[in-house]
Amino acid sequence: MVFTLGLTEGWENSETGLHYALCPGTVPGTQFNPDVHRFRNGDFASLSRMMGQALRLLRAQNPRLRVLLTVSPVPLTATATPQHVLTATSYSKSVLQALAGELALKYRYVDYFPSYEIITHPVFRGMFFAPNMRSVEAAGVDTVMGHFFADQARVFGAVAPKPAPRSARESTPDVDDGLRCEEEMLGAFAK
């Protein structure tokens, strides 16, 4: 499983404790209720605890699961904290970087891939960012994935080809209809 950590800011339901993927009221069909919807900016300790619980839950379901953590290099567009968005971005990314590093050290089945560093390192002078200086250009994605596959091959060896999943083949039309194939051939090559 590849898990990309994005930002520490989020919204939760104050009654149930459940977290929302987006701030309620910012997408059609939802309404923001200040009595129920509560902003939370995750700190290292609580995020570390929750990620540990999530990883143990996943491994309980699949003991062979291996996890690759990355941190998104995309900066925050806005923040719900009183901080400037630059400061808020630094906070989010710093906490998540530290968290990914700690989890990779703590759990033998967790690893970290430095896509964040590849995109944001000063040596690349921001060349992988689009003109809006936020989105990552295809060249950046190519560079990251090129390193990713090269490293996978270096550590685990070349990927052996696998046939398409059986379910995918079953969902397509009857491409292996032997009768039709035979008719095609016999009609053309019969003596």
Next chain:
Amino acid sequence: MPSPSKKQKKILCIIGDSHLGSVKRAVDAGLIDLAGFETEFWGAQGPTFRQLNLIENAYRAQTDEAAEAVLQVNGQGRAHVAPGDFDVFLFYGARLRMAEFMPPMLQHMAAPNGALSRAVLTAATERFIQGTRAARVAMHFANAGARVYFAPTPLFTDGVIDFEKARWAVRDFPLAWQADSPQREPLWQALTDAFAAADVGFVPQPEDTICRGIFTKADYATDGAADTRDVVHKSPAFAAVMLRAFLAQLK
């Protein structure tokens, strides 16, 4: 049976599965001019085609059933084909199914936030090709010094497909239906590049035979397709289009 000697050597060998039928019909009907070539066909229909394999540097039948099919298709007693037997090989159809590759790739590429990096596209394409035995055989032949081309199995035929039975086409790939030539181009290029890396020429399905993103135009349906719901096989006219594309590459 040993391969024929140099004196009997043919120039062009078209190897394939049941799609060979449309090529043979196109040649017989004069839709394509192969007069500049001495041509042999070699292969077997769908399920039997899987019983052909690369053994001791030659493409051979592994079962009596396949051996019988091969001899019937070839008509000249050639039980197996080796890289040095012909000047040019064209693998036609041969189980490399564009209908299994194009729709999901186009869907991924068109999805919101679905950027497909060149590295991922390359890896997926190589995996798709390497998963097809005939493609591996073609690459082996090229590696042995033969001049080899590969024309894949075309996209499913529009106007024939039964959407009641093939709801996947609507459900799984709605964005792929919107794809046009510029969206398909990177995929054709990835296939071309992957084959070129193995010195095999790839013959993409001509764009003017494609409609609605992921389908072959209904004009190219095989005879009786409306009754049999045969979305796979194509007409001799389609084979002629493909052969002309192949001949253009040869030049």
